[in-house]
Amino acid sequence: MPETRRKAAVIGGNRIPFARANGAYARASNLDMLTATLDGLAARFGLSGQRLGEVAGGAVLKHSRDRDLTREAVLGSSLSPYTPAYDVQQACGTGLETVVLVANKIALGQIDSGIAAGVDTASDAPIALNDDLRRLLLRLNSAKTLGARLAALRDLRPGQIVPEIPRNAEPRTGMSMGEHAAITAVEWQVSREEQDELTVASHRNLAAAYERGFFDDLVTPYLGLTRDQNLRPDTSVEKLAKLKPVFGKGEGATMTAGNSTPLTDGAAAVLLGSDEWAAEHRLPVLAHVVDAETAAVDFVHGRDGLLTAPVYAVPRLLERNGLTLQDFDFYEIHEAFASTVLATLKAWEDPAFAKERLGLDAPLGSIDRSKLNVAGSSLATGHPFAATGGRIVATLAKLLHEKGAPARGLISICAAGGQGVVAILEAA
Amino acid sequence: MSKDTLRELTQYRFVQRLGVPRIPVLRRYEPGQPLLDGPALVGAVGKGRFADDVRALLAGAGVAEAGEDGKVAAAVLDATGAHTVDDLAAVQEFLTPAVRRLGPCGRLLLLGPVAAEGDVEAAAVAQAFEGLVRSAGKEVRAGATANLVTVAPDAGADALASTLRFFLSARSAFVSGQVVRVGAPVGPVGADDPARPLAGRIAVVTGAARGIGESIADTLHRDGATIVAVDVPAAGDALARVANRTGGTALQLDITAADAPDRLLAHLRERYGRVDVVVHNAGITRDKLLANMDADRWNSVLAVNLRAQLTINRALLADEGLLGDSARIVCISSMSGIAGNRGQTNYAASKAGVIGMVRALAPQLAPRGATVNAIAPGFIETAMTAKMPLATREAGRRINSLRQGGLPVDVAEAVGWLAQAATAGVTGQVVRVDGQNMLGA
Secondary structure, three states, X not given: OOOOOOOOEEEEXXXXXXXXXXXXXXXXXXXHHHHXXXXXXXXHHOXXXXXXXXXXXXXXXXXXOOOOHHHHHHHHOOOOOOOOEEEOOEOEOHHHHHHHHHHHHHHOOXXXXXXXXXXXXXXXXXXXXXXXXHHHHHHHHHOOOHHHHHHHHOOOOHHHHOOEOOOOEOOOOOOEHHHHHHHHHHHOOOOHHHHHHHHHHHHHHHHHHHHOOHHHHOEOOEOOEOOOOOOOOOXXXXXXXXXXXEEOOHHHOXXXXXOEOOOEEEEEEEEEEOHHHHHHOOOOOOEEEEEEEEEEOOOOOOOOOOOOHHHHHHHXXXXXXXOOOOOOOEEEEOOOEHHHHHHHHHHHHOHHHHHHOOOOOOOOXXXXXXXXXXXXXXXXXXXXXXXXXXXXXHHHHHHHHHHOOOOEEEEEEEEOOOEEEEEEEEEO | OOOOHHHHHOOOHHHHHOOOXXXXXXXOOOOOOOOOOOOEEEEEOOOOOOXXXXXXXXXXXXXXXXXXXXXXXXXXXXXXOOOOHHHHHHHHHHHHHHHHHEEEEEEEEEEEOOOOOOOHHHHHHHHHHHHHHHHHHHHOOOOOEEEEEEEOOXXXXXXXXXXXXXXXXHHHOOOOOOEEEEOOOOOOOOOOOOOOOOOOOEEEEEOOOOHHHHHXXXXXXXXXXXXXXXXXXXXXXXXXXXXXXXXXXXXXXOOOOOOHHHHHHHHHHHHOOOEEEEEEOOOOOOOEOHHHOOHHHHHHHHHHHHHHXXXXXXXXXXXXXXXXXXXXXXXXXXXXXXXXXXXXXXXXHHHHHHHHHHHHHHHHHHHHOOEEEEEEEOOEOOHHHHOOOHHHHHHHHHOEOOOOOEOHHHHHHHHHHXXXXXXXXXXXXXXXXXXXXXXXX
């Protein structure tokens, strides 16, 4: 067994432009999008026909036929069929968790190279049979005699035709993610103006990054789309102020379709490797994966908001690495909702919260907002759940590489189910 | 790509009985194919310098020497020793029976003389071959071609071999009536493998996502090259397919961007450490009559078709060591750049500019063992020509000696020939791949 612990290198990434649900990718499946994304990555780095250590990928909304989705995508791609693959699922944390998994195996010397990926479609979502009808059909299928079959069919009822449509709701609370976020927004008194300002910054930063060619080696067009469909370069606080709130109630309702992330389709992938593997293949090293942490909160019975787990994960990660919140050149905080980002920052600034909930003597403090999501984030790109981690890791790695060592970046991604995945990258 | 329905119809005997001449189906190269599909007739005027070398090359390729009669797949005349009008009589004496025996898709190849300085008669005779071969190209039938290769006194048989092979083989299916000058090689010719003449070479192809560029990438890869496929970011999905198919890398790059040469060179330096072949293929059209032309159409065409080639070449020349020992630059010009074309003042200006660039750049590259040449395609069947109105398309197809449009692969094969290390004696030249089009000839 190799006696090693090395930092995994982020070599580069690829994603397809993200499309609004029922937009450009309305007819594309998760498998289609993930395969195209792997092929784009293979083309960028000359991986066609090559065997890699592994591909870890996943999706949040999956059809039952998407068993081992990632392996199927590898088989359909130009990568060597001798490349193993497996699926991961951790809500919106899926994409970053795949990066952590692949990076850890590289760090341990178990593999030299791998791809971390994620994909999601809100358009081609699975619709399941009504549970009653499903059980009846299973009974019919296992019936051995004509009598038993007829008996099963006698239980057919018109109501069983109604299908099970996936809902953007927490199974344990019945509330949507937006409704949960709205509670947190009120709790932290996040204003409408702050949210709209953050939204405008996201769109402007993304548009500027496209304009300077930043995404030329991060994005490969797909089905006629060359840029993220949700991007509104000309949006403004005034325009956003006209939108009606969609989450929350009455006075405190501040969350609109503008400052919330829309349902989106897309896929992203990141190529990771050891420094040696990268050098052997004459590939660049943009950044290294330093460390990662995953936290979960009790949003069902406890006092925590659904999307607040990163608030807990980051202090643990900082402490383990002997860093403060201010020791970073870039912050990539996933914009599930503008209010989520703002509430997270407020929680880190709050002395009482630090003491009572995080068990810290002092709060983490505030960050230099000019370092936040500088190439845009989910409010502008959209957020195909499992694809967001890959988008952020590749974007941050390139930003760090541009800035040069010893630049350091923090990633924070909140996820449904009360989870959150955070990580540190440093420039190579 | 549009279908050539007329050519297909003329393959039927009942259509031919109506008096419609058969439009030939051209023999095109496939890996493993013999150099020629029949025997070859080799002759010389006086004491030919290369007749023996030609015979050796043919024998090495398994081609039999033709007997007294019967069809031949090629007729090669070594006329490098022809310097007087009397010598031209011997040329006719060889060619007349040879042309009669030339089979379908046959090759009539003349090795022409280069006159000594001040020898007026020799100069006249040397020039006479150009008129001769261009007329012969219009006379030979059934897909046959006629071409002239002149060989400088200081060029040896080794510098000639790859060019002989190209013009004899099916790789030159759509090249006819052309004159190519083989001079002293700019660097070591080296041994070449006719089956994989580009083995181990790193080749950049711009505009590689589709059309002619895609075919160039596929063809160079087939011949052994590693492909760096370049195209605009918006064409990235098609580009990725080309890169993965050819086992190369895709570089999404707008070649007109200010930092494009830097990014291209950085990619080459990082991933490969050098570059052996650069194919400037990317090009756009923004057609408009000169009277209605606007600055946008004019400048965008010149930026992509000419300025980008100039800036990338400048950066390559300025870089010490990135250009390989036997670097080859191939620039795609156009028949429009030679003949002009209504509605294409911008495009023709850019494509003629490419020719000027190639001629001026060749002497600068020669000391580094590198060559630069231009290829001027004529009517090539692409998605672009498929969109032309039927009458315009039909006219475009038929006004050449082979009475059909060429295929993207015909341009690609010519690029492949000029990209070889072995083609070290051809530089600063323009080769038309147009089936001997009547325009601009």
